[in-house]
Amino acid sequence: MSSTPTDFYDLLEVPRDADEKVIKSAYRKLAMKFHPDRNPGDAEAEAKFKAVGAAYECLKDPQKRAAYDRFGHAAFEQGMGGGGGAQQGDFGDIGDIFETIFGSAFGGGAGGGRAQPRRGADLRYDMQIDLDDAFHGKNTEIEIEVSQSCDTCNGSGSEPGTGTRGCNLCNGYGKVRAKQGFFVVERPCPNCNGRGEVIESPCTDCRGEGRVDKPQTLDVEIPPGVDTGTRIRLSGKGEAGPRGAAAGDLYIFIHVKDHAVFEREGTTLLTRVPISFTTAALGGSVEIPDLGGDSNVVDIPTGIQSGKQLRVRGGGMPVLQGRGRGDLVVEIAVETPTKLSKAQREILQQFRDTETGDECPESRGFFDKLKDAFST
DSSP: OOOOOOOHHHHHTOOTTOOHHHHHHHHHHHHHHHOTTTSTTOHHHHHHHHHHHHHHHHHTSHHHHHHHHHHGGGGGSOOOOSSOGGGOOOOOSHHHHHHHHHTTTTTOOTTTTOOOOOOOOOEEEEEEEOHHHHHHOEEEEEEEEEEEEOTTTTTSOBOTTOOEEEOTTTTTSSEEEEEETTEEEEEEOTTTTTSSEEESSBOTTTTTSSEEEEEEEEEEEEOTTOOTTOEEEETTOSOOOGGGOOOOOEEEEEEEOOOSSOEEETTEEEEEEEEEHHHHHHOEEEEEEOTTSOEEEEEEOTTOOTTOEEEETTOSOBOTTSSSBOOEEEEEEEEOOSOOOHHHHHHHHHHHHTOOSTTSHHHHHHHHHHHHHHOO
16 A cells, blocks of 8 residues: 655645745755755655655646645546556646647647647736836846756756657657546646656756756836836746746836825825915915926915915826826915014014904804804
8 A cells, every 4th residue: 555645735844825935935945955965875865855846846836736735646646547558647737637638629739749838937026116216217226036047958957968858658749648437538748748858867956947046137227107006027037937948027016115295196296385374374485396306486376275285287297108297286284383472473463453354254254154053
């Protein structure tokens, strides 16, 4: 009786809801711990190294992981019955199951049914910038660790001086057949993963993957007018594909930091400007610096009230990949003085003594309403 295979999550020592980053980190730690170079002649460590590698190969692939979470190890065991030898094999992932059952009837694929090279995964990078950078745009550099083509084997996955040979199990076809009840279905060859060929001597640096993780420095051009949520695509700068397959893309997601003076709504900039009650009564002007280096002079009309908004056309943010700029909206806040000199207090007292109520019609109207509402 064969022993029950160890659960992949237990092998990597991670919970079942672990994300890709946690799984990758756990795998690297264990692979380094049990690597044959660190444990020469230790058969148990070598077996453990291969086991955690197999677990990682399954759990890093979303489709394979979904199949494993649902069916366990049975998701990748033949269990189809009948037609031994080269007639049997394993399903690579859920997508292969549908391709196997429906592929031949609906056109199949080119190249004798061989699986096409799988493109590398797209990656995401979150970048924080200041509002000034969002206004002007900028060129900057980022450094990320990403799977890149292995320099030792030039992405082939084979040791230098070696190559590939036709798969003995599927005879280079890339697929094998197995019986399922009254049907005979095709599925990717488990020996060559549908490629129709196998590596004679895998590269020791990339373990036959044709790619390794290493730091990469990239130039990023941020155009004027970007906002939080803007996505910048760097084509071909994502994860390298296995064994020379095309690389995925890298997506830069922009996050604009809060500004000390301005708030932003699309291309509109908003700011709250406190003014003295004398400026509010007599009128005047305020000068507000522009992110572009100029100044906006905003005229304050006589008798302005708190909450009034004044608009400066073209004083806002640039239009992303377009022409012109949005507006600057200035909200007025009338500030009551809290510290008065003796002379100022006397002047204000004289002003109050001469008030008739007509100076502040809204205030007078409110108190007239109160009087009418509560009079008997």
